[in-house]
Amino acid sequence: PVRLVESGGASVQNGGSLRLSCEASGYSSNYYCMGWFRQAPGKEREGIARLRYDGDTTYADSVKGRFTVSLDYAKKILYLQMENLKPEDTAMYYCAQVGPPPRDTYAGCGFGTYGQGTQVTVAS
Numbered sequence: 001p002v003r004l005v006e007s008g009g010a011s012v013q014n015g016g017s018l019r020l021s022c023e024a025s026g027y028s029s030n031y032y033c034m035g036w037f038r039q040a041p042g043k044e045r046e047g048i049a050r051l052r053y054d055g056d057t058t059y060a061d062s063v064k065g066r067f068t069v070s071l072d073y074a075k076k077i078l079y080l081q082m083e084n085l086k087p088e089d090t091a092m093y094y095c096a097q098v099g100p101p102p103r104d105t106y107a108g109c110g111f112g113t114y115g116q117g118t119q120v121t122v123a124s
Helices: none
Strands: 003-007 011-013 018-025 033-039 046-052 057-059 067-072 077-082 091-098 104-106 109-114 118-123
Touching (some): 003 091, 018 033, 018 091, 033 067, 033 077, 033 104, 033 109, 046 067, 046 109, 057 067
Parallel strands (some): 011 118
Antiparallel strands (some): 003 018, 033 046, 033 091, 046 057, 067 077, 091 109, 091 118
8 A cells, every 4th residue: 555654844933944745655656646735723624735747736825836846756755845934834734645535636636645744833
């Protein structure tokens, strides 16, 4: 089975930067669509960035222009570069890839496999 492991979460000040990493392992990692989701306390999980196999990217309006998703295919690591972080970015961040059964549909992809999450806290 595919396993996704996120890292890089931390506590930062308003305006700070972080880079999250997601390492994929296991047979048949599916790179058709990979993405990042986040869930803040008391809120539903939301998709914030999607990278498709052809390089196409989609971002939520709340992070557009500040976050960048990329994939090192050789290392099987998905990244999320986050700039100009704001307190409202505080959440648990999860990487995800398509897989049945889909649990969330975001930007045209049915995501079904998630990592355990990494916490990002932005102090005001």
